[in-house]
Amino acid sequence: MKNLNKTKVFLLAVLLTSIIFSNYNYTKEKTGGDSKVYIKLVVDGLACPFCAYGLEKKINTIEGAENLFINLKDGFVTFEVPRENLPGEEKLKEIVEDAGFVAREISFSENPFSKEKKEDQQ
Amino acid sequence: MKIEIIMLLGLLLFAGCSTNEEYRFVREISLNGMKPISIAIAEDGIWVSDSENNRVVKIDDNGKIINEFDGFRRPMQIGLANGKLYVPEYLTDSIKVIIDGKVIPFNLGIKPNSPAGIDADASIIAVADFYNHRIIVKDKKETYTFGNKGHKKGELFYPTDVKIIGDKIVVADAYNNRVQVFSKKGKAISVIGEKDTLKVASGIDADENKIFVTDSNNNRVLVYDWEGNRLQTLTQNISYPVDVVLNNNKLFISNFHKGTISIYEK
Numbered sequence: 575m576k577n578l579n580k581t582k583v584f585l586l587a588v589l590l591t592s593i594i595f596s597n598y599n600y601t602k603e604k605t606g607g608d609s610k611v612y613i614k615l616v617v618d619g620l621a622c623p624f625c626a627y628g629l630e631k632k633i634n635t636i637e638g639a640e641n642l643f644i645n646l647k648d649g650f651v652t653f654e655v656p657r658e659n660l661p662g663e664e665k666l667k668e669i670v671e672d673a674g675f676v677a678r679e680i681s682f683s684e685n686p687f688s689k690e691k692k693e694d695q696q
Numbered sequence: 697m698k699i700e701i702i703m704l705l706g707l708l709l710f711a712g713c714s715t716n717e718e719y720r721f722v723r724e725i726s727l728n729g730m731k732p733i734s735i736a737i738a739e740d741g742i743w744v745s746d747s748e749n750n751r752v753v754k755i756d757d758n759g760k761i762i763n764e765f766d767g768f769r770r771p772m773q774i775g776l777a778n779g780k781l782y783v784p785e786y787l788t789d790s791i792k793v794i795i796d797g798k799v800i801p802f803n804l805g806i807k808p809n810s811p812a813g814i815d816a817d818a819s820i821i822a823v824a825d826f827y828n829h830r831i832i833v834k835d836k837k838e839t840y841t842f843g844n845k846g847h848k849k850g851e852l853f854y855p856t857d858v859k860i861i862g863d864k865i866v867v868a869d870a871y872n873n874r875v876q877v878f879s880k881k882g883k884a885i886s887v888i889g890e891k892d893t894l895k896v897a898s899g900i901d902a903d904e905n906k907i908f909v910t911d912s913n914n915n916r917v918l919v920y921d922w923e924g925n926r927l928q929t930l931t932q933n934i935s936y937p938v939d940v941v942l943n944n945n946k947l948f949i950s951n952f953h954k955g956t957i958s959i960y961e962k
Contacts, residue, residue: 622896622912623733623747623938623952624812624826624856624870627770627786631810634787646731647953674854 610654613661614687616679617670620649629673636661636669643689652687719919719947719960721932725759727957732950734813734899735957736776737943742957743781744950745771752783752794759957765799768792773813773824773857773899773939784811784823791823805839806832813857813868813899820880822865824855831858831867833880842882847872850884857939861902868900868909875900875909875920888924899939899950908947910937917949933958 620626626644633639633653642653655661661669663680670677681687727744730753736743741754741762747770754763770786781794782802789809791802802821809827816822823832829845829852843852857868864885867876873894877885888907889897895913902908906927907920917940919928930947935954940947947960 621936621953622898623731624772624786624810624854624898627747627772628810628827630770631787 609657611657611660612652612654612683612686613666614650614652614679614681614683615666615670615677616650616681617675618649618678619675620644620651621646625674626651629670629675632669632673645689648690652689654686717962718928719930719962721930722946722959722961724933724951725755725757725957725959727755727759727955730955731952732938732955732957733771733952734773734939735941735948735950736774736781737941737948738776738781742948743774743776744957745774745783747771747786752781765794767799772811775813775815777816778818780816782814782816782821784808784814786810786812786826804832805834806841808832812855812870815858815860815865817860820860822858822860824858824867826854826856829853829855831855831865831878831882833865833882835880840882842878843867849887850876850878852876856898857900859900859902862904866900866902866907868897870896870898873897875907877907877922886922886924888920889918889926892918892926894918899937901940901942901947903942906942908940908942910940910949912936912938912952917947930960 626646630642633642636655637659638656639653644651666680667677730746731748732744733747734745741756743754745752750768751764751766752771753761756762768785769788771783772786775782783792785792789807791804793800793802808823808825811823812826813824820833820835825832830841830843832841852869854871855867856870859866863880865878865880869876874890874897875888894911897909898912899910909918911918915934917930917937918926920926934949935951937949938952939950945962949958
């Protein structure tokens with residue numbers, strides 16, 4: 575009886591591990607991997623190129639930040655960072671302020687943001 | 697009758713002279729998707745800093761690219777002097793020079809924090825040091841700076857362009873929304889445009905008689921005399937102007953968001 579219980583517990587543990595692992599892999603596949611987080615900053619006054627590129631320069635100081643895209647027309651910036659270097663909201667606000675702006679909106683996502691304003695408003 | 701004729705001729709002469717002083721829109725060059733920050737006029741074309749695409753290009757009168765230099769990291773307000781094109785590179789805090797088809801680094805002597813604009817003459821090179829709110833000047837003996845962060849006369853708030861003219865340096869004091877005139881050694885001489893509600897005075901040019909400034913957020917270019925009197929306001933076909941260049945009585949204005957260069961002529 576005791577041995578039977580042990581076997582059941584063992585099988586249950588294996589089953590649970592398999593379920594968790596397969597779900598982890600599924601999520602990883604679906605979101606394009608767990609290694610990156612996508613960030614979007616909506617900033618007022620970004621039409622000025624001196625300011626926009628200044629913000630770009632500050633964002634480049636975040637370790638591993640890449641694929642930065644600036645939408646000057648609609649006033650937002652998107653980029654991606656490795657999950658292990660993910661800056662908090664406060665840090666991002668500080669970066670934006672250092673560049674001479676105030677962040678109106680900060681968003682994080684597992685998926686890339688659209689480069690057009692229209693789709694993001696949906 | 698004689699007096700009337702003389703008066704009429706005088707009036708016509710006056711009207712003729714007045715008209716001659718005004719700049720009028722002539723045409724617009726489309727840049728096919730570029731966002732021009734700055735322009736410089738060469739003998740065989742127009743240099744354009746296309747910051748969005750991290751390059752500097754030379755175009756012909758119709759906007760066709762005739763020469764291209766890639767690999768810059770946000771080239772900003774360029775300056776052409778003595779056959780050299782000076783390019784301030786905003787993201788790398790460095791200056792590069794295009795000469796004889798080659799891009800070479802230029803040692804300024806003091807490191808800027810986002811160099812936004814540059815000009816040179818036979819004796820000095822001046823750089824608008826955006827995030828340090830100052831101007832860096834390199835002459836034949838030394839490199840020195842003037843200006844610091846602030847809003848009073850002689851202080852700067854995010855300067856974006858410089859122009860050396862005679863013994864003076866004119867500065868686009870962009871976020872103080874004005875132009876300032878300094879001596880080459882940095883003595884503050886005058887402030888121009890403070891009462892005209894400029895919104896981002898980003899680009900400038902000047903000659904012995906006039907100072908031209910782009911008023912970016914107001915979509916206009918203002919023309920002043922050296923005493924600070926506003927002589928003309930240009931608005932036709934001007935959309936978010938960032939730079940203005942005077943060349944042979946023509947004004948070339950870069951329309952950043954629209955991706956064009958507007959040409960005015962006297």
